[in-house]
Amino acid sequence: MTTIVLADSPWLYVGLGWGASAGALLGYAGWVVVRGRRLSRDVPPEARRWS
């Protein structure tokens, strides 16, 4: 019964759409930041002074 009500509700699609956006963008941003931290360990300081 609950499933039928949810499937008929536009809030389900709104929640999935906003959730997918937040999940994908936060996940990608997190991956970029972590990869940057890992690579920074292997690079001399003069090559990672950001202006």
Next chain:
Amino acid sequence: MTTVTTEPTRGVDVDDAPRSTGSPATRALGAVVLALVGLLVLLGLVTSPAERVQGEAVRLFYVHVPTSTVMFLAVGVAALGSIVVLWKGSVFWDLVAAASAEIAVVLTGLSLVTGMLWGRPTWGVYWVWDARLTSTALLFILLLGYQAVRALPADRTTRARRCAVAALITSLNVPIVHYSVDWWRSLHQPATISTLDPKIDDAMLVAFAVGMATYLLGYLWLLIHRFRVGWLEEQVADLGLGDALAERRAEGLADAGGAP
């Protein structure tokens, strides 16, 4: 006695350079983006009204349209960078183009997903093979193709030129995606905000504007960080090549010294 070395201090924590791709400017930008995300959630999900025909499903408008608009921008930046790469052989612009193209993959994928989720409650179907949806799917495939070309083994110059050509071919699809709703009969609605006096509720317009600002600044934040990751990857590749050459030279010297 003080020892002075000119060798890079790899893996040694004696420097004051940042140990990440962050800087004061990107941290400030990130804080602004997070504040805008909070405001977007409040305006888009709580305070803005339901639409007369679509009802609550209109709330997908505040993420789907900014995603798609910034997707166009990301492909445009990749194309612009690629022109400079082909013109001047710029490493900087090759990295900018690669960063922007990768972000464009994420945004195009999200545009397709949020569009499908918006289509179900408004059209009754997740997907139809009409011009807008099909050309967007093609854009996604072309952007994946760019990533495949980037991963092919090649020297830096060859890779940059190949990727630049791939990005320019991909960008040809952008006007087709944008104007597809005008050129062909489509289930997809035409542009909602295309004039300075849009016919839209003020609360919806404000939520949409906050969504646009969030995605634009979020894209800028991602572009800077992804560019720096690309830059670091190049440095690591150079250091690895340098180490391998030094090892080979040492082996060669040892062989020469040990020969009878």
